[in-house]
Amino acid sequence: MEKAAFKLDNYRFTKASLDFNIPNNAELNISFSPKGVFHTKEARYELDFDVMVGCTETNTEVVKVSCVASFSFGGGITIADIPEYFYPNSLAIVFPYVRAFVSTITLQANMQPVVLPTINLMGLTEELKEKTTVIE
Template structure:
């Protein structure tokens, strides 16, 4: 069998919400909800990556971003043939774009920039695998 490779084809931000009324020294928590759909006939994987940042002090969402991306495999695979490394790597490829987007929005708003930390996304591997469905 040929070695499986994939590449990022496209990405876009379909939703963004930032609330800049964040208290100084606020305790923020970051959560993720990745969902994928895969076309076995074309070898294209569509990833919808939701990122939510909540403020503990105000019990409110301060950042909500949805980034959608398409990844293309070098060959058509069945869903179960997608290598395990794809799931965390697809998120790791997309996350720097999310971080930069959030930082740029807050900077352009002329408020203290919001910087999402670098995060090891390996813990989302099973979540994304379970949240992946076949579309054809």
């Protein structure tokens, strides 16, 4: 059987929040919450990717953004046909857009920009697979 090919069709940011009250040079931590919906009829996967940046000193959420990305597959496939590499790669494809968006909104707020590091997102593969639902 031929491997399923996929492409990013579009992405959009659905939520963004920013807390301006963070100390200079504060230590920040980053966390992720991915989930997905596979639409069988359209052979389309919708990735919901939430990224939260927190301040360890004040124990507050500094930045939170939610991004929704839509991926399409070539041909009628089922959830079982989705290759293993899709899950980490879908996150890796979307993350640079999230990273740029976070930098832009913090810079435009006239504060020290929050620049997210490049991150290996392979550790989120199982979480994304477990939080994927199927719509027939």
